[in-house]
Amino acid sequence: MISVENVSKTFTLHNQGGTVIPVMEGGSLSVAPGECVALVGASGSGKSTLMRMIYGNYLAASGRIMVGDVDVAQAEPREILALRRERLGYVSQFLRVVPRVATLDVVAEPLLALGVARDAARERASALLARLNIPERLWALSPTTFSGGEQQRVNIARGFAHDYPALLLDEPTASLDAANREQVMALIEEAKARGAAIVGIFHDVEARDRVCDRVVDVTGFTPVRVV
Ligand SMILES: Nc1ncnc2c1ncn2[C@@H]1O[C@H](COP(=O)(O)OP(=O)(O)OP(=O)(O)O)[C@@H](O)[C@H]1O
Numbered sequence: 419m420i421s422v423e424n425v426s427k428t429f430t431l432h433n434q435g436g437t438v439i440p441v442m443e444g445g446s447l448s449v450a451p452g453e454c455v456a457l458v459g460a461s462g463s464g465k466s467t468l469m470r471m472i473y474g475n476y477l478a479a480s481g482r483i484m485v486g487d488v489d490v491a492q493a494e495p496r497e498i499l500a501l502r503r504e505r506l507g508y509v510s511q512f513l514r515v516v517p518r519v520a521t522l523d524v525v526a527e528p529l530l531a532l533g534v535a536r537d538a539a540r541e542r543a544s545a546l547l548a549r550l551n552i553p554e555r556l557w558a559l560s561p562t563t564f565s566g567g568e569q570q571r572v573n574i575a576r577g578f579a580h581d582y583p584a585l586l587l588d589e590p591t592a593s594l595d596a597a598n599r600e601q602v603m604a605l606i607e608e609a610k611a612r613g614a615a616i617v618g619i620f621h622d623v624e625a626r627d628r629v630c631d632r633v634v635d636v637t638g639f640t641p642v643r644v645v
Pocket residue numbers: 429439441459460461462463464465466467468
């Protein structure tokens with residue numbers, strides 16, 4: 419479902435004389451439906467960069483990044499937007515909140531964008547918010563003023579609203595209490611059971627060991643710097 423082949427990435431620092439920094443070479447991994455692969459490696463080795471390239475936020479310098487039949491490294495922006503709407507979910511660490519939109523609608527929005535009827539979308543959103551212990555009295559409010567942990571749970575509910583066949587998770591259990599962490603791990607296990615291909619960054623080693631089938635050490639893709 420997700421296949422990264424020989425990907426490289428450089429950053430050009432335009433405000434520092436155009437210095438070019440190679441950050442990845444020969445990045446490769448593949449994730450089958452129903453499988454969860456954890457990206458590991460020291461801080462700065464390129465885990466987030468690889469994840470952002472798979473999501474299409476960063477453009478790869480070379481190589482192929484297949485998500486289903488779409489090569490994210492070559493796709494037009496509108497193809498990437500369609501891919502994100504239908505097939506590729508991303509739970510980032512932080513919720514990017516649109517002001518004044520009710521929490522229930524924030525969570526239902528990915529389903530509404532796919533044409534799901536409002537009632538059905540809200541029902542699914544309610545079930546996820548309840549499961550993640552967001553009190554019902556908060557559902558009509560914008561999550562802008564919510565605590566960090568509450569915002570993270572709203573973000574997770576939103577990321578799991580649609581059954582994406584491919585899913586990227588950036589530290590989904592960070593800063594959660596034990597009960598909510600358990601719910602998130604169960605959501606990941608259910609997504610795998612229905613055939614989702616998942617790539618994740620987990621600093622929570624216990625969670626990683628429980629839900630991930632394999633680890634890929636991105637240090638192996640970090641270019642050797644000649645000094
Ligand atoms: N937008 C950017 N511009 C320039 N350099 C960048 C940019 N994003 C990442 N880098 C560099 O790319 C390298 C990989 O960073 P990345 O954030 O992918 O590492 P990471 O493994 O996710 O680290 P951490 O575990 O600390 O989050 C680092 O050397 C970083 O400085």
